[in-house]
Amino acid sequence: MAAIKATFASRQLAFVGARSMHVKLNVSDDQSVASARPFSEVPRPGKLKFIRGFMPGGEFHDKSFLEFTTTLRQKYGDLFIMPGSFGRRDTVVTFSPKDIEMVFRNEGIWPQREGFDSLVYFREHIRPDVFGEKKGLIATQQEEWGKFRSAVNPIFMQPKGLKMYYEPLSNINNEFIERIKEIRDPKTLEVPENFVEEMGRLIFESIALIAFNREMGIIRKRRDNPDALTLFRTSREIFQLTFKLDVQPSIWKLVSTPTYRKMMRALNESLDVAQRMLEESRLELEQKRKSAENMTSTSMMERLVDIDPKIALIMGIDILFAGVDVTATFLSALLLCLSKNQGKQEKLREELLRVMPTKETLLDEERMKDMPYLRAVIKEALRFYPNGLGTFRQCQSDVTLSGYNIPKGSQILLGSNALMKDERYYPRADEFLPERWLRDPETNKKTQISPFTFLPFGFGPRMCIGKRIVDLEMETSLAKIIRNFYVEFNYDASKPYKSFFVMEPAIPFQFKFTDVEQ
Numbered sequence: 001m002a003a004i005k006a007t008f009a010s011r012q013l014a015f016v017g018a019r020s021m022h023v024k025l026n027v028s029d030d031q032s033v034a035s036a037r038p039f040s041e042v043p044r045p046g047k048l049k050f051i052r053g054f055m056p057g058g059e060f061h062d063k064s065f066l067e068f069t070t071t072l073r074q075k076y077g078d079l080f081i082m083p084g085s086f087g088r089r090d091t092v093v094t095f096s097p098k099d100i101e102m103v104f105r106n107e108g109i110w111p112q113r114e115g116f117d118s119l120v121y122f123r124e125h126i127r128p129d130v131f132g133e134k135k136g137l138i139a140t141q142q143e144e145w146g147k148f149r150s151a152v153n154p155i156f157m158q159p160k161g162l163k164m165y166y167e168p169l170s171n172i173n174n175e176f177i178e179r180i181k182e183i184r185d186p187k188t189l190e191v192p193e194n195f196v197e198e199m200g201r202l203i204f205e206s207i208a209l210i211a212f213n214r215e216m217g218i219i220r221k222r223r224d225n226p227d228a229l230t231l232f233r234t235s236r237e238i239f240q241l242t243f244k245l246d247v248q249p250s251i252w253k254l255v256s257t258p259t260y261r262k263m264m265r266a267l268n269e270s271l272d273v274a275q276r277m278l279e280e281s282r283l284e285l286e287q288k289r290k291s292a293e294n295m296t297s298t299s300m301m302e303r304l305v306d307i308d309p310k311i312a313l314i315m316g317i318d319i320l321f322a323g324v325d326v327t328a329t330f331l332s333a334l335l336l337c338l339s340k341n342q343g344k345q346e347k348l349r350e351e352l353l354r355v356m357p358t359k360e361t362l363l364d365e366e367r368m369k370d371m372p373y374l375r376a377v378i379k380e381a382l383r384f385y386p387n388g389l390g391t392f393r394q395c396q397s398d399v400t401l402s403g404y405n406i407p408k409g410s411q412i413l414l415g416s417n418a419l420m421k422d423e424r425y426y427p428r429a430d431e432f433l434p435e436r437w438l439r440d441p442e443t444n445k446k447t448q449i450s451p452f453t454f455l456p457f458g459f460g461p462r463m464c465i466g467k468r469i470v471d472l473e474m475e476t477s478l479a480k481i482i483r484n485f486y487v488e489f490n491y492d493a494s495k496p497y498k499s500f501f502v503m504e505p506a507i508p509f510q511f512k513f514t515d516v517e518q
Contacts, residue, residue: 073095097425127271204324207327341432344432363479
């Protein structure tokens with residue numbers, strides 16, 4: 001009954017908040033709509049020219065999402081149309097903070113975001129036996145999405161639900177510390193070139209703990225765990241294949257391509273393993289309840305299973321798919337920022353030494369409250385290495401963007417992440433300055449930053465539901481690593497990442513880890 005009340009309250013809040021935002025902006029927008037230029041005049045490249053650009057020798061060939069959209073921005077300005085092809089619709093792209101705010105403020109009760117057509121197709125046509133009417137947050141729209149989000153919001157968006165994970169995540173990171181000591185060169189203290197995979201295993205272990213309420217052991221104890229490795233591999237494959245099928249021009253909707261078939265195999269593999277793991281976890285939970293074992297807290301997976309085992313399955317799969325590669329890459333970015341800014345690293349370590357008297361100190365809610373510089377470092381790293389270009393939305397009504405009328409139903413790509421390195425919004429944008437997120441010690445005031453230029457997790461009702469999980473993982477991992485090691489990176493880091501659908505490593509991360517003595 002309590003869960004039902006919480007769900008109903010969440011739904012009411014979402015409705016009232018979205019409704020008030022929607023009304024507020026439309027009232028003042030009549031004049032701009034009347035004077036707006038027609039949609040047909042929005043700058044755009046020709047469809048054939050655009051497609052040819054991705055072929056060998058073309059200006060977009062082998063270019064990342066960020067690179068080819070930046071090229072289009074230089075040609076056409078902050079607002080342009082990216083032509084659709086092979087069954088895909090045209091996409092309006094904007095890099096204007098005012099446009100981004102306009103779209104978010106008018107997204108309505110149930111924001112619509114497209115862009116994962118291959119995943120939707122799999123759930124609707126390949127495995128409807130599993131998904132049926134519940135296809136998850138990624139693959140649904142409108143009221144169907146709203147009902148699903150209302151069911152899971154109380155579990156994912158409330159900080160108190162994550163308290164129980166501080167200790168197990170501390171233990172997972174302690175194991176990662178030991179893994180670093182095992183693999184680093186005894187003379188140079190540098191880790192191997194494939195260290196990004198080790199970071200991926202750390203993040204996978206952390207997310208799997210939340211998703212399936214079990215320890216996988218792939219950091220050290222059971223590195224060859226077959227089920228865990230299947231999920232680890234397929235979650236990374238799926239994210240990479242999504243870019244090829246649903247962002248780059250692809251004919252998979254017309255013809256079964258090799259990339260499409262690889263995607264379907266990966267989705268099937270991950271689903272089969274996840275079903276088996278969740279069922280095992282559910283049976284273990286039932287056994288504990290029957291034997292009246294001391295259960296002082298309820299995990300997120302348990303709460304999801306109590307709502308609906310199918311919801312637990314879908315959320316488990318989705319947070320792995322959306323979280324492993326992205327979060328592992330972000331951890332590398334955090335370590336890189338601190339390696340290249342030793343003064344900032346030392347300032348963070350001074351904070352950690354106060355809060356964590358020993359290297360083995362387990363983190364808990366009380367300790368985590370007193371780490372403002374840790375959070376500022378994480379926030380600045382999100383700005384310094386923006387992950388991907390932004391997010392998609394579909395217009396719920398006619399809007400005026402950069403002086404052009406954009407009709408209802410248009411798909412829009414909001415390039416907010418590109419603004420994080422723009423000097424107009426972030427003075428000294430090319431410098432890593434965590435202090436920009438803290439209060440000035442003399443005036444006690446924070447630097448004013450336009451909220452629509454910093455949206456690493458999106459905005460509004462459809463913002464990333466995994467934000468609090470990512471925050472918890474990064475705070476725990478970074479605190480443990482910097483408390484245990486002085487971190488250096490003694491190689492060129494001028495172009496450490498490439499950005500396809502999201503940011504991906506472009507160089508080996510051979511960090512040097514020197515033990516902190518005290």
